[in-house]
């Protein structure tokens with residue numbers, strides 16, 4: 459028996475793995491020390507747990523534990539990376555390069571820096587969501603201090619060519635930050651092989667708790683320095699003051715260790731389930747288009763647009779399935795996703811898009827249920843759609859003269 463509703467929104471957040479919760483529990487009521495307390499065993503135990511977690515986090519991305527700065531999540535990690543570099547390297551230059559499909563936690567810090575006198579180049583993407591490496595290279599000037607390009611996109615799953623970006627940045631002597639929230643634990647990540655200087659990740663996107671994240675900060679070749687955002691006790695090599703959230707950090711460490719161990723098998727499983735979902739839907743419905751890259755994408759992500767249906771109706775029609783739509787509710791109006799817009803997807807198809815985020819706890823039975831549910835809902839909406847009827851009658855809708863504006 460399948461239990462409803464079905465959670466298929468793992469790009470938004472993930473369920474905590476019970477093994478993660480288990481590992482966190484002792485650090486609430488038994489070993490509740492402050493990791494900065496040097497005078498007693500409570501502090502030492504907490505510190506040991508944190509250092510162990512730092513090892514686990516570092517191992518997932520090929521870094522030394524000393525290069526891991528613990529934060530409250532990826533929004534903080536991205537802010538610290540971008541504003542921290544901007545503050546520290548301002549004398550060297552004032553130019554930052556990013557890309558139009560980044561998460562707001564990258565775009566908005568860049569916007570703030572722009573108001574503070576920095577110059578920001580926001581690279582466009584092609585219809586798959588990929589940046590052009592030649593365009594990146596020619597955007598770099600002697601004033602450029604940082605390139606911030608995400609590893610995997612949270613809406614469409616497209617994987618940017620991180621290793622190639624890293625090579626260009628190395629050659630040009632520019633720091634490379636990547637928001638790897640969606641990639642960490644889902645695809646192999648290696649800060650050395652990919653030439654990454656700063657990397658953001660967060661526990662709650664990889665089956666860990668909300669409110670804990672990390673920033674990788676390279677310590678040699680080059681040694682990256684950051685202007686701190688928070689002033690205080692000088693924790694985390696002075697880059698991030700504040701008492702360490704020991705249970706959360708332990709949870710993040712366990713989440714990284716599990717992801718690292720299970721990645722090869724799990725990514726294949728998700729890949730197959732995602733393809734099953736895609737084929738199941740598109741073999742039974744016409745006018746279904748894929749958003750993002752057909753192959754260079756996250757294994758668990760599927761973003762589809764459905765022609766001749768209206769987005770809100772579709773979401774209502776599959777209300778037993780928790781997914782995200784391509785419309786973002788901004789104050790009063792429904793805005794189509796800026797990511798889909800950047801790919802050149804029209805407003806209509808952006809509004810009728812659905813992001814399916816499959817994860818560790820997604821089963822084949824759930825996928826089959828979702829296929830049937832989506833097919834049923836889309837057919838139902840199209841049965842009532844005059845546009846679809848006209849289309850089926852062979853009328854070219856682009857030539858129709860509509861009256862009454």
Ligand SMILES: *Cc1c(COP(=O)(O)O)cnc(C)c1O
Nearest residue numbers: 531532533561563612637639660
């Ligand atoms: C979720 C997400 C973030 C924000 O992470 P928080 O830990 O929730 O602050 C940043 N970037 C990407 C790509 C994300 O998917």
